[in-house]
Amino acid sequence: MTKSCDQTSSDFPGTSGADSSVSCLLTSAEATAELARHLATQLNPGDCLLLEGPIGAGKTHFARSLIQSLMVHPEDVPSPTFTLVQTYNVPRGELWHADLYRLSALEEIEELGLFEAFDDAICLIEWPDRLAELTPPHALHLELSLDPAEEDCRHLTLTWSDAKWQNRMNEIANVTA
């Protein structure tokens, strides 16, 4: 189960530029999947999740759990490590899952059509640091980190500045508290 969720005090609603955040301890892979499935219920086209953290942190596990929960008939969700992008059609709309680890140039992002997807699709982006100044400002940042002592434990911090995430994150804080 998830536990110990802390929300930072914030100046919301309405202030732009001020970051707010929620932190969670995810004590198993299933706890991470559960949170991903919950977040999935709140997503609409135009929402972008930036999945940060080192190799093995659980970015793909989180994305896979989220995507499969939105599918009518859950199917395999391969890691886009080599394809860079995998796209899905789910009842909520189009969904893009990208892994930018192997991105060689920023122009590739444009060639992939990722900018249009930021507006029109639900986007889940692994290694979003590759976007540099092209990072969408309205995105929700999810930073996963490993626990030095507990193999199946992950620390997750969700950070946002766009007011659209505030109510949704209040709810996340409630379900994980």
Ligand SMILES: Nc1ncnc2c1ncn2[C@@H]1O[C@H](COP(=O)(O)OP(=O)(O)O)[C@@H](O)[C@H]1O
């Ligand atoms: N609490 C946890 N949250 C996410 N993944 C976990 C957790 N505990 C163990 N794991 C395992 O860690 C691995 C994470 O791999 P992956 O999602 O591919 O990482 P990344 O995409 O960040 O490189 C998976 O095998 C997953 O089952």
Ligand SMILES: [Mg+2]
């Ligand atoms: Mg991955």
